[in-house]
Amino acid sequence: xxxxxxxxxxxxxxxxxxxxxxxxxxxxxxxxxxxxxxxxxxxxxxxxxxxxxxxxxxxxxxxxxxxxxxxxxxxxxxxxxxxxxxxxxxxxxxxxxxxxxxxxxxxxxxxxxxxxxxxxxxxxxxxxxxxxxxxxxxxxxxxxxxxxxxxxxxxxxxxxxxxxxxxxxxxxxxxxxxxxxxxxxxxxxxxxxxxxxxxxxxxxxxxxxxxxxxxxxxxxxxxxxxxxxxxxxxxxxxxxxxxxxxxxxxxx
Numbered sequence: 449x450x451x452x453x454x455x456x457x458x459x460x461x462x463x464x465x466x467x468x469x470x471x472x473x474x475x476x477x478x479x480x481x482x483x484x485x486x487x488x489x490x491x492x493x494x495x496x497x498x499x500x501x502x503x504x505x506x507x508x509x510x511x512x513x514x515x516x517x518x519x520x521x522x523x524x525x526x527x528x529x530x531x532x533x534x535x536x537x538x539x540x541x542x543x544x545x546x547x548x549x550x551x552x553x554x555x556x557x558x559x560x561x562x563x564x565x566x567x568x569x570x571x572x573x574x575x576x577x578x579x580x581x582x583x584x585x586x587x588x589x590x591x592x593x594x595x596x597x598x599x600x601x602x603x604x605x606x607x608x609x610x611x612x613x614x615x616x617x618x619x620x621x622x623x624x625x626x627x628x629x630x631x632x633x634x635x636x637x638x639x640x641x642x643x644x645x646x647x648x649x650x651x652x653x654x655x656x657x658x659x660x661x662x663x664x665x666x667x668x669x670x671x672x673x674x675x676x677x678x679x680x681x682x683x684x685x686x687x688x689x690x691x692x693x694x695x696x697x698x699x700x
Contacts, residue, residue, distance in 0.1 A: 450692055454678075454681055457680070461673055500522070553658060559649075561609075587627070594635075595635070595686060598614075599679070602644070603647065603648065630692060634692045646675070
């Protein structure tokens with residue numbers, strides 16, 4: 449349910465952005481139903497990848513960390529053997545570009561990890577959360593404060609560090625307020641996802657900028673409508689917990 453809401457709102461944002469920037473295709477240039485079917489049939493190998501990966505992940509064949517490697521190998525095999533879109537020379541260039549991109553992002557992650565370690569040793573996240581939670585005992589105000597704190601911390605912390613450092617503390621707070629831990633978990637993870645896209649140390653942001661060769665400034669300006677949409681969805685998921693807990697409660 450949360451993923452569906454996020455996907456729909458981001459699709460609408462893409463539509464609005466394309467219309468505002470005059471990027472929407474003319475009606476006469478839109479694909480016909482026959483073209484959509486033919487292109488969909490041709491894309492079956494590519495479309496099978498997320499299904500296969502999610503099935504392998506849920507069945508325990510590989511871990512989330514191994515998922516990235518499996519996806520890369522699958523995409524490479526399909527690109528070379530099925531679609532035949534990669535020559536030997538292009539493959540070498542692809543490996544070289546991947547190495548440069550990965551090295552750049554890893555330097556950023558390494559620097560961010562050191563910075564996160566320093567802040568963790570000084571207990572800055574815990575102090576920030578404690579200070580903000582002292583503002584009110586109202587459940588809805590506290591949830592708003594938690595979101596603000598996580599969004600701020602997401603600009604300088606890696607998502608994994610936030611979850612490891614603040615997860616146990618926030619679970620205790622949620623239990624005291626009567627917040628469903630599944631609900632809190634989705635809100636926490638979505639916060640870290642937004643943080644990975646925001647400067648100054650958003651790892652996904654730097655990856656995108658490295659691949660597309662755009663500056664952080666250009667990315668940030670272009671990302672603002674999507675950031676506003678993501679924050680709006682975050683507040684919706686925070687204050688309408690049924691969107692998160694409906695299916696888990698139904699099945700479990």
